[in-house]
């Protein structure tokens with residue numbers, strides 16, 4: 001939800017019903033105010049007034065980083081309203097410095113925007129900052145935060161992260177899913193072939209392909225209601241920008257009710273839960289009947305659960321929370337990387353030509369491409385890296401929460417402070433990158449800078465204890481799909497459009513998708 005709407009939602013005391021295309025004027029706001037709202041609004045002001053006057057502001061007694069001036073009640077929300085948060089934070093950092101303190105509603109927030117201070121977050125203070133802030137999303141959709149992505153740091157979380165890293169998403173396990181990728185990328189290529197000569201908007205099909213790969217890896221061939229799952233995950237992504245009103249004012253639980261967020265998240269949760277229940281019950285009876293195990297992630301988790309060897313036993317709900325992570329973390333991120341990479345190549349025809357030449361020379365004469373063939377592609381990997389630099393799917397990563405008072409750059413970071421690293425700002429910092437805003441895959445040629453979490457100017461997967469465990473899973477699908485798109489097809493922009501006409505604007509929401517989906521015309525590569 002755009003922040004300006006979120007702000008109006010807060011002011012309105014209910015979901016924003018103002019046409020997003022209209023200018024936001026006082027009169028348009030006034031129209032939707034009713035008596036209930038007036039009562040609530042004034043009660044709120046009196047309550048806030050009381051709180052602000054009674055509680056000493058703990059922030060004042062600490063040596064907090066500088067930041068923009070704050071308004072009563074909303075703090076700094078208005079300074080990021082209406083803009084994409086990673087751009088707004090980057091812009092503010094130019095004025096207030098690479099470490100800023102902002103008060104976002106009731107949440108004391110530190111924003112780090114430079115690679116050398118990101119190192120302090122990810123390395124020096126990695127443990128002190130290893131937790132995640134509580135959120136309505138985690139409470140409702142992630143079974144009380146019992147997942148790995150938004151769950152709080154502790155023994156249970158450590159155990160779960162180890163299971164996910166070692167048992168579910170290891171390089172060996174990812175390799176074992178190659179047949180699913182072969183099938184799904186194959187169906188995607190068939191679709192493109194059937195659309196040859198006509199403009200296609202690839203986003204929907206790419207998202208479906210990636211979601212099917214995640215689904216089959218999770219539940220094998222009996223993945224129920226894939227399309228519903230895609231819709232639910234999509235809806236979740238749209239709802240959650242990470243800056244919604246109920247999480248900015250956690251002391252006012254009623255805001256989650258009157259904003260409608262609680263009921264929307266509950267509906268999504270119930271639908272997901274029903275789908276998982278059906279899949280789990282069927283699998284349990286099959287395991288009892290056959291006694292043999294399958295190779296998918298559900299079977300791995302059931303076997304671990306039933307082995308009794310865990311320090312902290314896990315429940316079915318914990319397993320469901322992990323699958324919500326797999327679908328939300330594994331689908332949009334990879335799908336949008338494919339779309340951005342194609343967009344950048346359409347915008348930079350010299351890059352497209354070079355990548356296509358490499359793919360076609362490497363696979364020359366092959367009717368079918370298998371994953372092993374990917375190891376010989378060098379330039380395509382650089383294209384993907386550069387795409388992740390300019391378009392990190394989670395430009396602000398996931399927020400961390402301070403568990404133990406620590407310091408960054410000599411400033412105090414009190415317990416419970418939310419800490420955000422602006423990975424996007426780090427990746428376009430001109431002190432670290434030459435011609436930082438241009439798309440130049442060659443910059444990574446013979447460079448040791450990688451996304452594995454040790455080069456803090458390039459952290460699209462995060463770094464430290466909370467780093468993404470799905471890198472291999474994600475990259476393998478991205479590379480396999482792109483390689484085939486370049487091998488089998490030539491791509492053109494719809495007639496009348498030239499590369500400079502491509503709209504590179506980003507959508508708002510938790511992930512940085514393109515606002516206008518890419519439309520391109522494929523034609524079959526005549527030399528195959």
Ligand code: HEM
Nearest residue numbers: 148149329330333394397398460461462463466468470474
């Ligand atoms: C291009 C693909 C992907 C990108 C760019 C990406 C990016 C990220 C980022 C930025 C984080 C937060 C890291 C932090 O807070 O420091 C994250 C966490 C996570 N990702 Fe990914 N991801 C991708 C693919 C995947 C896939 C395919 C999966 C699983 C199938 C996955 C599962 C997770 C999980 C479970 C976490 C939570 C880790 C934690 O909190 O400890 N991701 N990812």
